[in-house]
Amino acid sequence: MPRRVTVVTAVHAPSARFLPDAYESLREQRLPDGWEWQWLVQEDGHSDGVRPYLPDDARLSFRQGRPGGPGVARTIALARADGAYVKVLDADDRLTPGALARDLAVLEADRTIGWTTSRTLDLLPDGSTAGFPGDPDEGPVERGAVLRHWKEHGFRAQVHPASLCVRRDLLTALGGWMALPASEDTGLLLALNAVSRGWFTGEAGLLYRKWEGQVTGHAAHTDPAERNARMAVAEARARALADLGWAFPAGDPRPAVSFT
Structure with a gap:
């Protein structure tokens, strides 16, 4: 029976028009022999604006739910996940060719790696791309390294x-x-890295779309009071996990990077 990677996409009506691009980037992925993907699309709310953009593909499962933001939508979608691995693909983004296969290669080769990320390029409205400054070298991301860098x-x-x-x-x-x-x-990334090693792939794996309606462009996203509260609770969670001493895999003897 094929092994499966679950791709989770949170969507709301304004971003639904980009779903065909996301699907095309997923459909073009070439997985190793014996692997397949499933696509869980979860609408954050109930509208008539998402379903028309969804393809007719048996690998797709679409549900709607009470609005609560993308984190709630992704998390509730996990009830339908049966893959060994979960890949994030936001509705307005695109995977690059080979992205899933590269993730699987790392995770299958090393049980001490709990998660992977990859180089990400901004996809601008004119179709051009731009990289992020300061990408790390390809390789493992040791426990605690993300929180330390994030704070600094x-x-x-x-x-x-x-x-x-x-x-x-x-x-x-x-x-x-x-x-x-x-x-x-x-917040999830910080928590993951508090308890497990990760991996960064230097080859671009995601095109991160920039457009006028994205949530991160709204004024509320940069409201200082809310932003400070978000950062505080995300940091507190990561520090509490680290202080409890839980590590993945269980018994991993590698010391965490100090972030004090």
């Missing part, structure tokens, strides 16, 4: 959470994405 660089992680691929058992053990109005993916 103005709450900006060195790896992009939108490119995450993670072991499903580890993701569910941490409760999925954080219950925050934004930065829920960064």
Whole structure:
């Protein structure tokens, strides 16, 4: 029986028009022999604006639910996940060719790696792309390294959470994405790295679309009071996990990077 990677997409009506591009990038992925993908699309709310953009593909499962933000939508979608790994693909983003195969190669080769991320390029409205400054070297991201970098660089992680691929058992053990109005993916990334090693792939794996309606462009996203609260609770969660001494895999003797 084929092994499966679950691709999770949260969507709301304004971003639904980009779903065909996301699907095309997923359909073009070439997985190793014996592997297949399933696509879980979860609408954040109930509208008539999403279904028309969904393809007719048996590998797709679409549901709707009470609005609560992308973190809630992704987490509730996990009820339908049966893949060993969970890959994030936001509705307005695109995977690059080979992205899933590269994630699987890392996770299958090393049980001590709990999650992967990859180089991410901004996809601009004119179709051009632009890279992020300061990408790390390809290789492992040791426990605690993300929080330390995030604190030292103005709450900006060195790896992009939108490119995450993670072991499903580890993701569910941490409760999925954080219950925050934004930065829920960064909060998950910090928690993952508090308990497990990760991996950064230097080859671009995601095109991160920039467009006028995206949530991160709204004024509320940069409201100082809310932003400070989001950062505080995300940091507190990561520090508490580290202080409890839980590590993935169990008994991993590698010391964490100090982030004090």
